[in-house]
Amino acid sequence: MERYLEPTAFFDYDQPDVRAWIETQLRGVKADPIEQIRVLYLAVRDGIQYNPYVFRTDPRTFSASYALNSGETYCIPKAVLLGAAARSIGIPSRLGLADVRNHLSSPKMIEWLRSDVFRMHGFIELLINGRWVKATPAFNRQLCELMNVAPLEFDGVNDSMFQEYTESGEAHMEYVSNHGVFDDVPHDFIVSGIRSAYGHLFEKDLPERGSQSLEQDLES
Secondary structure: OHHHOOOOOOOOOOOHHHHHHHHHHHOOOOOOHHHHHHHHHHHHHHHOEEOHHHOOOOHHHHOHHHHHHHOEEOHHHHHHHHHHHHHHOOOOEEEEEEEEEEOOOOHHHHHHHOOOEEEEEEEEEEEEOOEEEEEOOOOOHHHHHHOOOOOOOOOOOOOOOOOOEOOOOOEOEEEEEEEEEEOOOOHHHHHHHHHHHOHHHHEOEOOOOOOOOHHHHHHO
């Protein structure tokens, strides 16, 4: 179980900036693990903007500290940041990976990927009250409002995976395949999977999108 609690190059809660951020989020929060992880979940979900266009193969960009300092990233580093914060307060965590189909992705995003399947979607599993619970802090509140879906909540006890339907009843997300769970970020496995799914993005490495974000796609 120790491997799910230790800091790593990716789950780097031993970095001073990550430690300071965790302490700030938990200031005034009672010393209850479930209450603390709920607060940390919301801090990651809404404090770090979801932007899949910033994906890079550099291993450093998969770390908790990079997610925190960049202020915007995609599902995997956001999950890692929550997992690192959980480990710092004694809650074991592990990274889950799956492929998902997003029925409400922006047309520009589908055009960029040439697919409506998101390969290597990341979530975190937390060992709480003796069982592993799934949490998905990927989509920030503002983005959810643009997509007409309720922000994904997490009560610290029950699985929180995805918004299956929009508020108007349309299909939103579905899990296509599961790649398993990992005690650390399997960087090479993730990059290999993404390269095999979206090889065109690697013809000149990953294309720059400037300041483009998924929110800008949806607003345009």
